[in-house]
Amino acid sequence: MIDRLSATLITTGLETGFIGQRVLFYPSLRTTMETARQEALNGAPEGTVVITDEQTAARGRLKRTWLTPQGNIALSVVLYPARPNLHSVVMVASLAVARAIETVTGLKPVLKWPNDVMLNNKKVCGILVEVSVLPGTVNFAVVGIGINVNLDPSDFPEILPIATSLSHELGQEVSRLEIVRCLLREMERLYLISMESNAVYEQWRDRLVTLGKEVRVTSGTSTREGIAESVDPDGALLLRLPDGSLDRVLAGDVTLRE
Known part of the structure; x- marks a missing residue:
C-alpha cells in the first residue's frame, strides 16, 4: 500500500531551519515547478516546498515529458541563493537525492x-533548476525533483530501457515520506555547506559515473565525442577531444559510449 503524504506528516519534527518548514501539498498539479515559481514571485519564504501526489504536465530538461503517476515523489523547493550559480544548486540537489536514497x-x-x-x-531521478535572474544577482531559484519511488517500469514500455525505480531495485515498496524528509534535511545541510566551501562540489564530482569514460555530448545541434576528463567547480564538464584539446561544456546531454 502506497504511503500517504501531507504537509503535516512532512514538517512535524523535521528538524530543519528553513527547508521544508513551509510545505504546500496538493493531491494533483500540472507541475510543482509552476506553483513553486508563483510562490517565489509572491515572496514565499526560502525553503518553501511544493509537493504533489501526481503531476499531469511535468517537463524535465529540454522540455521532455517526465512521468509522475501516484506513488512517486514530485516536489519543488524555493531558494534564494546568495551566489548566482545554477550549477551549485544542481550539485546540492542531486547529491541530496543520492544521499537520501542511500540512507x-x-x-x-x-x-x-x-x-x-x-x-x-x-x-531514477530527474532534477530541473530554474532561476530568475536580476542584473548582478539571482532573484530566486526553483529546484524541481522527480524521483521514481514505487513506479513499475514495465507499466511504461517507453521508459523501460532507460528508467528504473526504488521499489523495482529493492524488490519492495519504499516509503515516500521517509525519502522526502531525509531529502529535505540533506538538502538544507548541503545548501549551507555550499555557501562556505567547495566540499559539495568535491562530493558531487566523486559520485559522477561520467568521469573517465568515453562519451558523446549533444548540445542543441552540436555533437562532440571525447573522454570526460573532469568537472570544474562551476559544474562544467571538461571534455578531452580526439585532437588532444580540452573543451569546456556547460550544458548538454551525455551518452556513455560502449
Whole structure:
C-alpha cells in the first residue's frame, strides 16, 4: 500500500531551519515547478516546498515529458541563493537525492552529468533548476525533483530501457515520506555547506559515473565525442577531444559510449 503524504506528516519534527518548514501539498498539479515559481514571485519564504501526489504536465530538461503517476515523489523547493550559480544548486540537489536514497534504502546511486541520479545504469531521478535572474544577482531559484519511488517500469514500455525505480531495485515498496524528509534535511545541510566551501562540489564530482569514460555530448545541434576528463567547480564538464584539446561544456546531454 502506497504511503500517504501531507504537509503535516512532512514538517512535524523535521528538524530543519528553513527547508521544508513551509510545505504546500496538493493531491494533483500540472507541475510543482509552476506553483513553486508563483510562490517565489509572491515572496514565499526560502525553503518553501511544493509537493504533489501526481503531476499531469511535468517537463524535465529540454522540455521532455517526465512521468509522475501516484506513488512517486514530485516536489519543488524555493531558494534564494546568495551566489548566482545554477550549477551549485544542481550539485546540492542531486547529491541530496543520492544521499537520501542511500540512507533510506541502502541502495548506492551514482550521478550522471549534469543532473541525473542513476541506479544500475538507469535513471531514477530527474532534477530541473530554474532561476530568475536580476542584473548582478539571482532573484530566486526553483529546484524541481522527480524521483521514481514505487513506479513499475514495465507499466511504461517507453521508459523501460532507460528508467528504473526504488521499489523495482529493492524488490519492495519504499516509503515516500521517509525519502522526502531525509531529502529535505540533506538538502538544507548541503545548501549551507555550499555557501562556505567547495566540499559539495568535491562530493558531487566523486559520485559522477561520467568521469573517465568515453562519451558523446549533444548540445542543441552540436555533437562532440571525447573522454570526460573532469568537472570544474562551476559544474562544467571538461571534455578531452580526439585532437588532444580540452573543451569546456556547460550544458548538454551525455551518452556513455560502449
